Amino acid sequence: MDMTRKYFGTDGVRGRVGEAPITPDWVLRLGYAAGRVLADAQPGSRERPGVLIGKDTRISGYMLEAALESGFSAAGVDVYLSGPLPTPAVAYLARALRLQAGVVISASHNAFEDNGIKFFSASGTKLPDAIELAIEAALEQPLACVASAELGKARRVADAAGRYIEFCKGTFPNAMDLHGLKIVVDCAHGAGYHVAPPVFHELGAEVIAIGDRPDGININAGFGATAPEALRQAVLAQGAAVGIALDGDGDRLVMVDAMGQIYDGDQLLYVIAADRCARGELAGGVAGTLMSNLGFEQALARRGIPFARAAVGDRYVLELLLERNWVLGGENSGHILCLDKHSTGDAIIAALQVLTVMRRTGLGLPELTADCALYPQRMINVRTARRIDWRTRPDIVRAKDAVESALAGNGRVLLRASGTEPVLRVMVEAQDAAQADRQARQLAAVVEASANAELD
Numbered sequence: 001m002d003m004t005r006k007y008f009g010t011d012g013v014r015g016r017v018g019e020a021p022i023t024p025d026w027v028l029r030l031g032y033a034a035g036r037v038l039a040d041a042q043p044g045s046r047e048r049p050g051v052l053i054g055k056d057t058r059i060s061g062y063m064l065e066a067a068l069e070s071g072f073s074a075a076g077v078d079v080y081l082s083g084p085l086p087t088p089a090v091a092y093l094a095r096a097l098r099l100q101a102g103v104v105i106s107a108s109h110n111a112f113e114d115n116g117i118k119f120f121s122a123s124g125t126k127l128p129d130a131i132e133l134a135i136e137a138a139l140e141q142p143l144a145c146v147a148s149a150e151l152g153k154a155r156r157v158a159d160a161a162g163r164y165i166e167f168c169k170g171t172f173p174n175a176m177d178l179h180g181l182k183i184v185v186d187c188a189h190g191a192g193y194h195v196a197p198p199v200f201h202e203l204g205a206e207v208i209a210i211g212d213r214p215d216g217i218n219i220n221a222g223f224g225a226t227a228p229e230a231l232r233q234a235v236l237a238q239g240a241a242v243g244i245a246l247d248g249d250g251d252r253l254v255m256v257d258a259m260g261q262i263y264d265g266d267q268l269l270y271v272i273a274a275d276r277c278a279r280g281e282l283a284g285g286v287a288g289t290l291m292s293n294l295g296f297e298q299a300l301a302r303r304g305i306p307f308a309r310a311a312v313g314d315r316y317v318l319e320l321l322l323e324r325n326w327v328l329g330g331e332n333s334g335h336i337l338c339l340d341k342h343s344t345g346d347a348i349i350a351a352l353q354v355l356t357v358m359r360r361t362g363l364g365l366p367e368l369t370a371d372c373a374l375y376p377q378r379m380i381n382v383r384t385a386r387r388i389d390w391r392t393r394p395d396i397v398r399a400k401d402a403v404e405s406a407l408a409g410n411g412r413v414l415l416r417a418s419g420t421e422p423v424l425r426v427m428v429e430a431q432d433a434a435q436a437d438r439q440a441r442q443l444a445a446v447v448e449a450s451a452n453a454e455l456d
Helices: 024-040 060-074 087-096 129-139 160-169 196-202 229-238 265-278 294-302 314-324 347-361 394-407 433-453
Strands: 013-016 050-055 078-084 101-105 114-121 154-156 182-186 206-210 242-246 253-257 286-289 307-310 328-330 336-338 377-383 411-417 423-430
Touching: 024 050, 024 060, 024 101, 024 114, 024 129, 050 060, 050 087, 060 078, 060 101, 060 114, 078 087, 078 160, 087 101, 087 114, 087 160, 087 347, 114 129, 160 196, 160 347, 182 196, 182 229, 196 206, 196 242, 196 347, 206 229, 229 242, 229 253, 242 347, 253 265, 253 347, 265 286, 265 294, 265 328, 265 336, 265 347, 286 294, 286 314, 294 307, 307 314, 314 328, 314 336, 336 347, 377 433, 394 411, 394 423, 394 433, 411 433, 423 433
Parallel strands: 050 078, 050 101, 078 154, 182 206, 182 242, 286 307, 286 328
Antiparallel strands: 013 114, 101 114, 242 253, 328 336, 377 423, 411 423
């Protein structure tokens, strides 16, 4: 994250509702500041700038939506309201409606007590750094209001969900359908609850929807991509061929096969990449992150597919893809980007790409991922009194080197500081789960001792 930013992180602004900055007064100021920056970006234009505001199903979305709407209106920006809609749907509609920006009110996979705000540009990608910094600068200026005749208007986009459903279906081959396939779709009681099931149903599948009854506070609670056990149980109980889980804002994907086996982002991205490679349709390589599994990287290498790692965060994966002119990338958490289909990560579209491979080959997920054996991963979060740079600690560096030596090339070690709290994440991958756990605990103990020694 650029250290000159005060509010924007790698994925917009996020926090606990009612605590700075996720308060009605600050969000009102954010809407005004963003509105002024967007208005200034098109001087002399006869058309009033327009933004689309979408949200997930958190109860706080009503409050924050109203605050943002007021701020944009005060800045002379027209507001288009979509209601609950997945994050990638807002990115798509902002582009389709030719608006200056799309704004999503969501904290993604977090619990309902949190919320956040992220922006998309007119092209459906994350805002450029320069625009985010301009908005931060504008936040330091007093809140004002344009003349009454110049105030922005607000209107609801009545067909927002239907337009997005058609867009998603358009990424599935016209000559193919999902007839005869029973699918469980877990919507995490989130933004995809009214759009994900219809996409698969209208393509011919028999759809059993779960996690599709949001009440404002149950988003991500025991359902969705971050809690896939509910999907696993439903797939087994229904005798379904496959299960699909979204997270609360619809940009993460986890899938389950007929036997109840869970597949993460690395495995699903491998299915898509391997199929495209086999058909000579893979443009370049695949982008992952520091957290992408070593087994995934090795499986790609066996197929001759180039692989590169970005920092953790779909924003950085996108930057790497654009830099290398590649189209496929993602995170093991389930963010999967297919830039030839959409400008941002989209769980529904990623699931359709996997289903396309299954229908084309007649194979299930076990067969399609058979040569992508993931290494067991053990992650330990070590809380420290304050943030530390482990690279400046000789004892931590020595311990890390010792673990890497013990793994002898058959594993991986990653030390990564949290971007939001004084936590150092210790991750070890090894071919044996017990070894990964043992080595991670040993390294975490050294990290904790080193951090505490500073306080003595």
